[in-house]
Amino acid sequence: MKIVVCEFRQESNSFNPVNAKWKDFQRCGIYENEEMRRALEGKPCAVNGMFCAIQAAGENCIPTISMNGNSGGIVDQSVVDYFLEKAVSALRKELPVDGVFVSLHGATQSTKWEDVCGEILSVLRQTVGSSAVIAISCDLHANVTEKMWEMADIICGYHTYPHVDFFETGYRAAELGIRALRGEKLQKSRVELPMIVTASSYTTLRGEFSKLMEEGKQMVENDEIQDFSIFQMQPWLDVSCGRSTVVAIGHKAQECANYLAERLWTLRHTFHAPLYTVSQICRIAKENTTGRPIILVDASDSTNAGACGDSAFVLKEILTKYPTLKSAFYLNDPRLVEEAFAAGVGAKRQLVIGGSISGSENVSVISTAVVRSLHDGKYILEGPASRGMPCNIGKTAVLTVKNTDIVVCQAISAPGDPQIYRYNGIEPENYQLVVVKACTSYRAAYEKIAAGIYEADTIGAAAVNLDRLTFTHIPTAFFHFANHSLDAEAPQLLAVKQSSAAEGNAEWNSMS
Ligand SMILES: [Zn+2]
Incomplete structure (x- = not known):
C-alpha cells in the first residue's frame, strides 16, 4: 500500500494588516521529502502521529512536503502555490497512490482563496483520483468547509484547548485512513453551526x-462512533464560508453529531469572557495589597491568535493614567529594537513605542525611555506547555518608562510563557501589574503567582470583543454579534448537513 504524507499549517487572521510571507514559513520550518521524515520523526506533531500509525499498521509512508507558519495574516498566494507545486509533483512521481494523509490547520486564508485547505484538498484529489483515501488532521479551530468535507474521506480535529494532542490527532486520522483503505465503510456525518x-x-x-x-x-x-471532532471555528477568520462544525465518524455518526451539535449550540451563551477596561484593571492593581501581581490579559494583540503583537494600547493607558503603577509590559517593535541597540545601555531617548508592524497610530505612544539592557532573545521555555523547548524572540531591549519596564522584541513567540520577562531580567512576581498578550496558554504559569487575572477589552486583530471588529464576509445571521438578534431565529438557522463517505450524498434538514 502506498501512502503519501504532507502538511500545510497556518492559522490566518483576516484582520491582521500584514500578509504572511515565505519568511514566516521559513522561520517555522519547511521540509521536503526524506528531510521531512528526519525533521519530524519523534516530534509531538500531527505528521509524526501519522508516521507512527502508518508504521504500526505495517505500511510504508512517503513524506513529501511540510510547511508550517505561525498564526498571522492572510497568506501570500505564492506560498500556497509553492506547497501545491511540490506536493503535486511528488505525488505524480508516486502514482498510483492508495492514500494521502494531510496535516492541515483548517482555518487558512490566502490572498487568492478564502478556503485554502479546501483548495489544497481539491488539487490533491484531482491528482490522486477518487478511489484514493484522503485523511486529514485539523486544528480544533478549523473552518471545515464544503470543499474540505467533499474532498476528504476522514477529518479529525484536536480534542484539547490549549492544544496538546497534535500527535494523537495525526494518529487518529491516519489510523482511520488505513481502516478505510482496507475496505471498511466508515459513515461520516457533520452538523454545521452558524x-x-x-x-x-x-x-x-x-x-x-x-x-x-x-x-x-x-x-x-x-463504540457508538469511531471518532468525533468539535470544531469551534477561529473567530478572526472573516470569510463567507465560515462555520463551526461537529463531525462524527462511525455507524451512529449522524445521531452522535446531532447530539453534540445541539449541546454545543445550547452552550453558546456560556462562551462569554468577562471583560474589563484597562482602567478598571489598573485600579484593581493599585488597590491590591496581597503583594502578588495582577495580570492584565491583552489577548486582542496575541500573536498566537494572529495579531501583530505590536500594540501599546494598554501601555498608553498605564503611562498616562497610572504612571506610578509598577508594571511590566512586552511588545513586538523591530524598529524600536534597532533604535535601542544603536543608543546603547543607559541611553535616554524620546521614542515612539508600538504600532511599527501594523502601521496603526492608535496603538502607539511617545515617551521618554531609558535603555536598561540588551539581549539576544534566545532562551528555553519554562512551561508548563513546551517546557524545555527553545524559543527565539529576536534581538530584545528592555526599556523603562516612568514606573513601567518594557520588553521590546522582534518576533514574540510563546507569549504565555513567563520567560519572555524572566529571561530579560524582569521577575513578574515583583510587579503590581503584569501585561500578558495571550489567549489561554498563559494560565497554567500565571495562575500560580497572580493575585488576580483580568481580561481587558482592548483593540487588536484578535479582539476578544468581536464587536470591536468589522466583519464583512461572514454570513449576516451568525452567533454572536450584538447587532444580530439571532436567538429568535435560531431553530431555522441551525441547519444540519449529513453525508456519508460511502454514499457521497448530502441533504439538508432543519434541526428545530
Ligand atoms: Zn487552535
Whole structure:
C-alpha cells in the first residue's frame, strides 16, 4: 500500500494588516521529502502521529512536503502555490497512490482563496483520483468547509484547548485512513453551526466545553462512533464560508453529531469572557495589597491568535493614567529594537513605542525611555506547555518608562510563557501589574503567582470583543454579534448537513 504524507499549517487572521510571507514559513520550518521524515520523526506533531500509525499498521509512508507558519495574516498566494507545486509533483512521481494523509490547520486564508485547505484538498484529489483515501488532521479551530468535507474521506480535529494532542490527532486520522483503505465503510456525518465565539471563552481544561468533549469521548468508548471532532471555528477568520462544525465518524455518526451539535449550540451563551477596561484593571492593581501581581490579559494583540503583537494600547493607558503603577509590559517593535541597540545601555531617548508592524497610530505612544539592557532573545521555555523547548524572540531591549519596564522584541513567540520577562531580567512576581498578550496558554504559569487575572477589552486583530471588529464576509445571521438578534431565529438557522463517505450524498434538514 502506498501512502503519501504532507502538511500545510497556518492559522490566518483576516484582520491582521500584514500578509504572511515565505519568511514566516521559513522561520517555522519547511521540509521536503526524506528531510521531512528526519525533521519530524519523534516530534509531538500531527505528521509524526501519522508516521507512527502508518508504521504500526505495517505500511510504508512517503513524506513529501511540510510547511508550517505561525498564526498571522492572510497568506501570500505564492506560498500556497509553492506547497501545491511540490506536493503535486511528488505525488505524480508516486502514482498510483492508495492514500494521502494531510496535516492541515483548517482555518487558512490566502490572498487568492478564502478556503485554502479546501483548495489544497481539491488539487490533491484531482491528482490522486477518487478511489484514493484522503485523511486529514485539523486544528480544533478549523473552518471545515464544503470543499474540505467533499474532498476528504476522514477529518479529525484536536480534542484539547490549549492544544496538546497534535500527535494523537495525526494518529487518529491516519489510523482511520488505513481502516478505510482496507475496505471498511466508515459513515461520516457533520452538523454545521452558524457560530463563532471568542477563543478565550472556553477551554478543555475545565467547564462546559470540556464536559462536552468528554461526552464525545464516551461515545467513542461505547463504540457508538469511531471518532468525533468539535470544531469551534477561529473567530478572526472573516470569510463567507465560515462555520463551526461537529463531525462524527462511525455507524451512529449522524445521531452522535446531532447530539453534540445541539449541546454545543445550547452552550453558546456560556462562551462569554468577562471583560474589563484597562482602567478598571489598573485600579484593581493599585488597590491590591496581597503583594502578588495582577495580570492584565491583552489577548486582542496575541500573536498566537494572529495579531501583530505590536500594540501599546494598554501601555498608553498605564503611562498616562497610572504612571506610578509598577508594571511590566512586552511588545513586538523591530524598529524600536534597532533604535535601542544603536543608543546603547543607559541611553535616554524620546521614542515612539508600538504600532511599527501594523502601521496603526492608535496603538502607539511617545515617551521618554531609558535603555536598561540588551539581549539576544534566545532562551528555553519554562512551561508548563513546551517546557524545555527553545524559543527565539529576536534581538530584545528592555526599556523603562516612568514606573513601567518594557520588553521590546522582534518576533514574540510563546507569549504565555513567563520567560519572555524572566529571561530579560524582569521577575513578574515583583510587579503590581503584569501585561500578558495571550489567549489561554498563559494560565497554567500565571495562575500560580497572580493575585488576580483580568481580561481587558482592548483593540487588536484578535479582539476578544468581536464587536470591536468589522466583519464583512461572514454570513449576516451568525452567533454572536450584538447587532444580530439571532436567538429568535435560531431553530431555522441551525441547519444540519449529513453525508456519508460511502454514499457521497448530502441533504439538508432543519434541526428545530
Ligand atoms: Zn487552535
